[in-house]
Amino acid sequence: MLQSLNARAALVSIGILVLLLGVWEFANRPPEASEALTEYEILMGGAEQEARVPPPSGVINRAVEELSDPFYDAGPNDKGIGIQLGYSIYRVLTGFFLAAVLAIPFGFLIGMSPLMYKALNPFIQVLRPISPLAWMPLALFIIKDSEASSIFVIFICSIWPMLINTAFGVAGVRKDWINVARTHELSPLRTALTVILPAAAPTILTGMRISIGIAWLVIVAAEMLVGGTGVGYYVWNEWNNLDLTSVIFSILMIGLVGMLLDLALSAATRLVQYEE
Amino acid sequence: MNKHFLEIENLARRFPSQSGELTVFENANFGIDKGEFVCIIGHSGCGKSTIMNVLAGLDAPSEGNVFMDGIEVAGPSLDRGVVFQNYSLLPWLSALHNVTFAVRSRWPGWSKEQVREHSYKYLEMVGLGGGAELRKPSQLSGGMRQRVSIARAFAIQPKLLLLDEPFGALDALTRGTIQDELVRICDATHQTIFMITHDVDEAILLADRILLMTNGPYARIAESVKVDLKHPRERGKIIHDPGYYPIRNHLVDFLVRRSEELSGGVVAEAPAQAAGAYPIEVNPAARAAPARTNPQASAMDAR
Numbered sequence: 001m002l003q004s005l006n007a008r009a010a011l012v013s014i015g016i017l018v019l020l021l022g023v024w025e026f027a028n029r030p031p032e033a034s035e036a037l038t039e040y041e042i043l044m045g046g047a048e049q050e051a052r053v054p055p056p057s058g059v060i061n062r063a064v065e066e067l068s069d070p071f072y073d074a075g076p077n078d079k080g081i082g083i084q085l086g087y088s089i090y091r092v093l094t095g096f097f098l099a100a101v102l103a104i105p106f107g108f109l110i111g112m113s114p115l116m117y118k119a120l121n122p123f124i125q126v127l128r129p130i131s132p133l134a135w136m137p138l139a140l141f142i143i144k145d146s147e148a149s150s151i152f153v154i155f156i157c158s159i160w161p162m163l164i165n166t167a168f169g170v171a172g173v174r175k176d177w178i179n180v181a182r183t184h185e186l187s188p189l190r191t192a193l194t195v196i197l198p199a200a201a202p203t204i205l206t207g208m209r210i211s212i213g214i215a216w217l218v219i220v221a222a223e224m225l226v227g228g229t230g231v232g233y234y235v236w237n238e239w240n241n242l243d244l245t246s247v248i249f250s251i252l253m254i255g256l257v258g259m260l261l262d263l264a265l266s267a268a269t270r271l272v273q274y275e276e
Numbered sequence: 277m278n279k280h281f282l283e284i285e286n287l288a289r290r291f292p293s294q295s296g297e298l299t300v301f302e303n304a305n306f307g308i309d310k311g312e313f314v315c316i317i318g319h320s321g322c323g324k325s326t327i328m329n330v331l332a333g334l335d336a337p338s339e340g341n342v343f344m345d346g347i348e349v350a351g352p353s354l355d356r357g358v359v360f361q362n363y364s365l366l367p368w369l370s371a372l373h374n375v376t377f378a379v380r381s382r383w384p385g386w387s388k389e390q391v392r393e394h395s396y397k398y399l400e401m402v403g404l405g406g407g408a409e410l411r412k413p414s415q416l417s418g419g420m421r422q423r424v425s426i427a428r429a430f431a432i433q434p435k436l437l438l439l440d441e442p443f444g445a446l447d448a449l450t451r452g453t454i455q456d457e458l459v460r461i462c463d464a465t466h467q468t469i470f471m472i473t474h475d476v477d478e479a480i481l482l483a484d485r486i487l488l489m490t491n492g493p494y495a496r497i498a499e500s501v502k503v504d505l506k507h508p509r510e511r512g513k514i515i516h517d518p519g520y521y522p523i524r525n526h527l528v529d530f531l532v533r534r535s536e537e538l539s540g541g542v543v544a545e546a547p548a549q550a551a552g553a554y555p556i557e558v559n560p561a562a563r564a565a566p567a568r569t570n571p572q573a574s575a576m577d578a579r
Contacts, residue, residue, distance in 0.1 A: 176364040179334055182352040184381040184432075194377070198368045274368035275414035 021056045028055045054245040062245045063252075076228075077237060081250065084234040085257055088223060091147075091230065092215045092261075095154025100208065103159045107166020107204070108192060117167065124163065132157035132218050136225055146226040153222045158211035165207025169200030201272035209265040216258045231257075279346070280307025281468060282331075282436060287340035289326050300326050301495040304340070305554050306487060308436075311466040315479040316497075317527065318489030319535060324472045328440050331470060332358050344436060354382050357434035361441040363421045365413040371424045372409040375399060375431050382432040398431040399424070402457060419450035426454075430461065439471035443478065455481060456511055463508050476527045480520065481509055487555060488530050491539035497555045498538050501526060504561035519561030526560040 070082025110117045132153045139149040173196050181191040223232025231254055238246035288302035301323035308314050316324050329335035331342060333352040342349040344356070365374045375395040380386070386394070399409050402423040413421050422442055429437055443451040455478060462469065462482070473479050479486050480503055488499040505517050514520055 176360055176362060177366060179352075179358070179360070180364050180366065182334060183332060183354075183356070183358045184378055185352065185354050186381055190381075195366065198366070201368075272368075275412065276367045 024053075025055045025057060028052045054248065058245045059248045059252075062249045066246075066249060079229070079234075081231070081234065081253055084229060084231045084250075085253060087229040088219050088231045089257065089261075091151050091223075092154055092212070092219050095151045096158045096208075096212055096215050098151070099155045099159040099211065100162055103162035103207075104166050104204065107163045107207075108170050108196070110163070110167040111170025111200070112192075112196075117171070124160070128160045128164075133221055133225065136222065146228060150219065150222040150226050150230070154215045154219060157218045158215045161210040161214065162204070162207040165210070166200065166204045169203025169207075170196055172203070173199040198272070198274070202269060202274070205265065205269040205272055209262065209269060212261050212265055213258070216254075216261055220254060281310040281312075281345060282308040282470075283341075283343040284327075284331075285341050285343070287327070287330065287337050287342065289323060289330065289335070290338040299494050300492055301489070301497075302339070303553065304497050306497060306500065308468060308470060310468055313462060313469045313471070313482055313484045314487060315471045315473055315483035315485075316487040316489060317473060317476065317479055317531065318495065319491050319531070322489040322492040322495035322535075324489060325440060328358075328438050328470070328472055331436070332356055332438050334358075354432055355435045357429035357432055357437045359422075359425050359429045359437070359439045359442045361444050363413070363418075363425045365421055365424055365428075367413050370410050370412055371404060371416065371420075372396075372399065374413070374424055375409075375428045378428045378432050395427075395431060398427040401430065401461060402427045417450075418446050419454060422446060422454060423457075426458070426461075430465070430467070435468065437467050437469045439469060441472050441474065444474065451475075451478070452511060458482060459509055459511075476524060476531070479503075479527070480505070480523055481511055481514055486527065488527070488535070490535050495539065498535075499530065499558050500555040502557065502559040502561070504559055522560040526558065 066081045070080045072078075072080040073083060106120075110120055135153055135156050136149060139152045140146065143149050143152060177195050177199055178191070181195045186194065219230065220232035220235065223230035224236045227233050227236070231250055235247055235250050235254075238244075238250065284304055284306050287304040288299065290297045290299045290302075292298075300321075304327065306314075316327065318324050326335060330337045331349065333349050333356065336350075349356075365371070366377065369377060372392075372395060375398060376391050379391045379395050383391070383394075396405070396409075399405060404420065404423055404427065408416065408420065409424075413424065416424070422445075426442065429439075443454060446454065459482060461467070469482075471479075471482065483503050486501040486503060487497050488501060489495050490498050501523065503523060505514060505519050505523075
């Protein structure tokens with residue numbers, strides 16, 4: 001039953017995909033020229049003066065072309081999509097793990113101590129809603145390095161969900177389990193590591209999953225701003241080249257990589273999930 | 277007055293409330309000897325669980341002291357094992373690891389093998405083995421979970437074992453089986469146990485002595501009923517013991533009628549239960565004996 005449900009869902013998905021691509025492909029066909037083109041018209045690219053979104057067939061051709069050699073490097077403005085994505089992933093992961101290293105211990109502190117919760121809450125409430133890109137000028141000024149600045153922006157945007165979820169998870173650990181730790185005379189450190197951490201792990205991992213999603217959204221914008229390398233820069237560069245086929249192709253790649261990052265975190269969440 | 281293994285002196289617990297203070301119980305005085313099994317019965321809200329939390333060291337009393345082996349109880353300790361009503365197993369650990377977790381904290385210097393062997397011994401004692409011990413608590417039935425919880429508590433070999441309504445959440449059949457196992461384990465280990473229960477028959481089956489609490493607030497321990505039935509006891513045979521029904525009637529009478537009459541707060545009870553007063557000793561099973569000085573026991577006879 002499940003097998004057939006999955007199979008049917010896949011069939012419907014493919015149907016929708018074909019339908020969408022078909023509409024896209026044929027809606028963008030330039031009208032057939034009713035008479036022979038003049039030489040001028042041929043030079044200008046057809047009878048139609050209006051620019052059109054490239055059709056899916058063009059995007060697919062471009063994808064095959066790009067993905068067959070994803071890691072070529074022909075100078076600063078011409079690198080393969082694999083290299084550009086690699087830069088972006090590297091920045092996202094670096095900023096994300098730096099944030100995790102800070103957010104999880106601080107989340108523990110806030111979750112375990114009502115005093116620290118009350119003391120730090122105003123800071124969190126003010127800092128959290130700030131768009132991460134608003135930090136960019138300040139980061140560029142202080143750090144004086146565009147690469148490190150974009151990592152900082154990722155750091156600052158991924159820290160909040162992890163911090164808040166860790167604090168929430170730690171504060172919500174069932175009193176009974178804390179009592180088990182207490183009656184077994186566990187030290188505070190061992191209580192934190194052997195009872196609170198596994199108990200709060202699913203909530204913490206959920207925060208990490210939200211964080212990496214946000215980080216992947218932000219990196220594209222940050223790289224558009226900073227330039228140089230990365231998939232965000234690639235998108236903007238292709239826009240400047242008026243190569244919309246490449247823009248659409250890279251948009252799809254951004255979606256694909258984002259999905260893979262999310263899948264990785266959701267697999268990690270499943271590892272620490274427990275049933276009460 | 278000879279000192280008991282566990283001494284509870286003038287214990288009281290008051291919680292802050294909107295109108296000043298709420299006294300859950302006060303003037304609790306009793307002792308438990310080594311190897312004794314003591315049950316405490318009372319209606320909900322009389323502070324049984326609060327007393328147990330104080331004994332466990334998880335809660336601090338507002339007044340009074342608890343001494344175990346002559347040392348004041350201040351904070352939780354591995355010398356006092358606790359079996360909680362809701363099992364309180366760590367759900368991300370298998371049954372076996374829930375026990376090894378406790379054993380390792382009791383004997384940090386033990387080798388992995390030693391910890392494992394010791395844990396298996398206690399899991400087998402409660403009838404768990406053959407693969408069931410490798411399952412997570414969520415994959416075990418309520419009865420199995422409580423068995424794991426009991427194994428965990430016995431495995432650390434505490435000087436005092438505290439059981440908070442351990443069978444309250446189980447169905448009657450499972451409860452009976454585990455009660456039988458507890459009887460057997462207690463006869464074998466002579467563990468000192470303090471147990472909260474709502475079940476009169478369970479208390480009689482297991483306990484050497486039953487403490488009766490009046491209704492809260494301002495609850496107090498009114499009587500200490502001796503369960504003068506010989507060991508080893510069996511669930512099926514104990515009801516034929518001539519002492520069984522006198523004890524049972526006494527307990528039910530207390531719970532239905534007198535726990536309410538005797539309660540009632542500060543003014544009414546202050547003279548009767550002055551600080552330092554021990555609960556009245558009752559032995560309903562000895563009703564056939566000619567010498568009787570206890571008014572409560574006589575009242576029972578009249579019924």
